[in-house]
Amino acid sequence: MSVSYLTALVAAREAAGAQDYPQGALYVVATPIGNLADITLRALQVLQLADLLACEDTRHSQQLLRAYGLDKRAGQWLALHQHNEAEAAQTVLQRLALGERVAYLSDAGTPAISDPGARLVAAAQAAGVRCIPLPGASSLTASLSVAGAVAPADAPQGFVFHGFLPTRAGERQSAWAQLAAEPRTTVLLEAPHRMGELVHELAALGERRVTLARELTKQFEEVATLPARDCAAWLQHSAQRSRGEFAIVLHPQAAGAGSQPSRGDEVLRLLLPELALKRAVQLAATLTGEGRNALYERALALRRESGPPG
Known part of the structure; x- marks a missing residue:
């Protein structure tokens, strides 16, 4: 002592x-x-x-x-x-x-x-x-306090604490679909050995802001806020960043997204690589409340954008 x-x-x-x-x-x-x-x-x-x-x-x-x-x-x-x-x-x-x-x-x-x-x-x-x-x-409140996650005035306020994502592929995919459809600030926790998988999954959220808080309160603490699509590059920038526990804050959905992907698009981008098109559309409609016909058309367009498999 x-x-x-x-x-x-x-x-x-x-x-x-x-x-x-x-x-x-x-x-x-x-x-x-x-x-x-x-x-x-x-x-x-x-x-x-x-x-x-x-x-x-x-x-x-x-x-x-x-x-x-x-x-x-x-x-x-x-x-x-x-x-x-x-x-x-x-x-x-x-x-x-x-x-x-x-x-x-x-x-x-x-x-x-x-x-x-x-x-x-x-x-x-x-x-x-x-x-x-x-x-x-608490890593939950510590990460939220430095995220600067401000919800638009006309959007749902507050935050959701999700904690650790499931490790089984099917359960994890369903969890991500729900997270993509959640408009409020959401806090996740992740172990360092799964961060590579997580930042790959985050890329489907496009421009949505994300705060990555690593090794909070410790000597090598890092806090970075950036678009979800850039999280993989941030993690790969230094081998040191793959060490230590993470708290991840998904910022609230932007109001008036305009050219931004819709919630349905974000959910479909997560589901289509793992599920048949019809099942992906059904689940996206359940999670987002958007119409199945419109989601089906968007799913076809996303499939075309991604090109042929392989």
Whole structure:
């Protein structure tokens, strides 16, 4: 532990120590997504007080706590991840029933958004347990805050969080079709080894603006906003860009697109390489609400534009 984090522990006790931390409560604790300095003072205080730490990965969380000069006994750690969340939640409920303070941490960021934790919270709520959020770092809000994604005044406002795309081809294609038809800002997450596939898929969105946020809060952080068709070139510009986790923000659909591809066009461009023409038109009509006859004509035109297969 560095002197700076020793000072942080002291500051946590002074700033947050006098607050109420009820026993028999579940504390959902956000942790840094890369930069250790992004921990909150209240999180440090709760981690000191917690009788049990339920963690997505206990080894990772042990390293995190030791970086702040905190340590817990072996019996104060519990692995709770996507593969055992339902069963491990019962252990947490037993400890809560004894009046213990239980803190839940995912590997990085805010639990129960893209990480485990939602089932645990649901079980605790069903048992009448108080669930206390300790807000903090999140790649979702961090990427949105620097995207500059502004929806037109007459367009749907807000954003959609999609998280990680499916890995199976058919499910992924359907997910992309829905994303292309969604006019609001949309946030995705992606692992580095699948970014090559993702930027290829993004190209079908043409001029739609996209923010690629890589290694947020870390030393080699990069944030770039550019047309979707240029994302592949951006990724290929440097081998370094294929490393690290990504948050991707699809900006809202432009109002009065004019010469821009319609939502139906964007969906068809994604579906036609994978599906028969008739099925692609049916799915595009369902997703966009546009007329099948017009979509069928556009599908034929897009097939002609792409040229013969092979």
